[in-house]
Amino acid sequence: MAGSPLSLALLCLVASALAGGAGARKTVGVYVLCKGEFSVKITNWGATIMSVVLPDSKGNLADVVLGKDTLAEYVNDTFYFGPVTGRVGQRIARGRFVLDGKVYHTYINDGKNAIHGGHRGFSKVIWTVKEYVAGGDSPYITLYYRSFDGEQGFPGDLDAYVTYQLSSPYVLGVRMNATALNKATPVNFLLHTYWNLRGHGSGDVLGHTLQLSASRYTPLDEELLPSSGVVAPVAGTPYDFRSPTPIGARIRQVMSGPIVAGYDINYVIDGDGMRKVATARDGASGRALELWANQPAMQLYTGNYLNNTRGKDGKVYGQYAGFCLETQGYVDAVNHPEFPSQTVRPGQVYKHDMAFMFSF
Numbered sequence: 001m002a003g004s005p006l007s008l009a010l011l012c013l014v015a016s017a018l019a020g021g022a023g024a025r026k027t028v029g030v031y032v033l034c035k036g037e038f039s040v041k042i043t044n045w046g047a048t049i050m051s052v053v054l055p056d057s058k059g060n061l062a063d064v065v066l067g068k069d070t071l072a073e074y075v076n077d078t079f080y081f082g083p084v085t086g087r088v089g090q091r092i093a094r095g096r097f098v099l100d101g102k103v104y105h106t107y108i109n110d111g112k113n114a115i116h117g118g119h120r121g122f123s124k125v126i127w128t129v130k131e132y133v134a135g136g137d138s139p140y141i142t143l144y145y146r147s148f149d150g151e152q153g154f155p156g157d158l159d160a161y162v163t164y165q166l167s168s169p170y171v172l173g174v175r176m177n178a179t180a181l182n183k184a185t186p187v188n189f190l191l192h193t194y195w196n197l198r199g200h201g202s203g204d205v206l207g208h209t210l211q212l213s214a215s216r217y218t219p220l221d222e223e224l225l226p227s228s229g230v231v232a233p234v235a236g237t238p239y240d241f242r243s244p245t246p247i248g249a250r251i252r253q254v255m256s257g258p259i260v261a262g263y264d265i266n267y268v269i270d271g272d273g274m275r276k277v278a279t280a281r282d283g284a285s286g287r288a289l290e291l292w293a294n295q296p297a298m299q300l301y302t303g304n305y306l307n308n309t310r311g312k313d314g315k316v317y318g319q320y321a322g323f324c325l326e327t328q329g330y331v332d333a334v335n336h337p338e339f340p341s342q343t344v345r346p347g348q349v350y351k352h353d354m355a356f357m358f359s360f
Helices: 007-017 069-077
Strands: 030-035 038-043 048-055 060-063 096-099 100-104 127-133 140-146 158-167 170-182 209-212 216-218 264-268 276-282 288-293 296-302 326-330 349-359
Touching: 030 140, 038 069, 038 158, 140 170, 209 296, 276 326
Parallel strands: none
Antiparallel strands: 030 038, 038 048, 048 060, 096 100, 127 140, 140 158, 158 170, 170 349, 209 276, 216 264, 264 296, 276 288, 288 349, 296 326
16 A cells, blocks of 8 residues: 555554553454554454555555455455464364374364464454554554463463564564463464565565575475475475575476465575574565564465455455565474474473564
């Protein structure tokens, strides 16, 4: 959505006024973080990013996130436009895993498998607004969700927190934490935001260049599961983005399931700790996004199943209208002891940090 500095200023002024209320809130609402010409809109339904507005190289504002117009549309969304997914994001083969000798069955909602925490995962619940500061030097919002023992088949109570925070210059920080309260449980949160740096609804992202700090990936089968357990080098494959490469350069050479072309693949990120994961750039607008994170892996998804999908502001999203950079643990790690463990035991804290650094 294109905008003017004046309209953005008015939006931020309204957000600051609304932020004056005290106490935690668990009604569904929309919350805006503003820092100059940089703004992010969030709803506590699914801890979802609804918009990210920032200038291009000529000072024109645009919303670079795909999404919906109304909260009702987000409630009924099946494309995961911008939420946090969990308790375990990505797929679990047959919705089944064994932990400490006990078999657990989670809700199956993707063919024969579970995906993104089940049919009522963390993307489909109301999060409590714990803190909200709309403006100032470092505006932020902290959201909280208590996941109960047995929810969607997962063991134990879990306290989950997500904080979105703006800082200079044009940095969106995301901190996701979770504490297991009474049982060991797998935890793997991911943020499912679709990006189009030219502006949502401006066409496909095949011309965006992408560079990944990933020399390895986990090959997936037709069900998009790493059934072989292999970690393979990207060298010599269409998955090699170690040098800046247009997203569309080799997209017809890869499959997202048995019949649809496109990227939906898990990369193993080089190094450890908080480090650079990806850089994406749109030449037309001059906007670039640099992602840093502390997770071992990242799923690249290129909106392969978008098909004249109704978006916000009257826009319609065709195939490849956005791309997702979903930092995470390895896909289906609960069923692959050779992959890094996602088990969080009582008293332990899961920490997943991201920083989206924009330039233009």
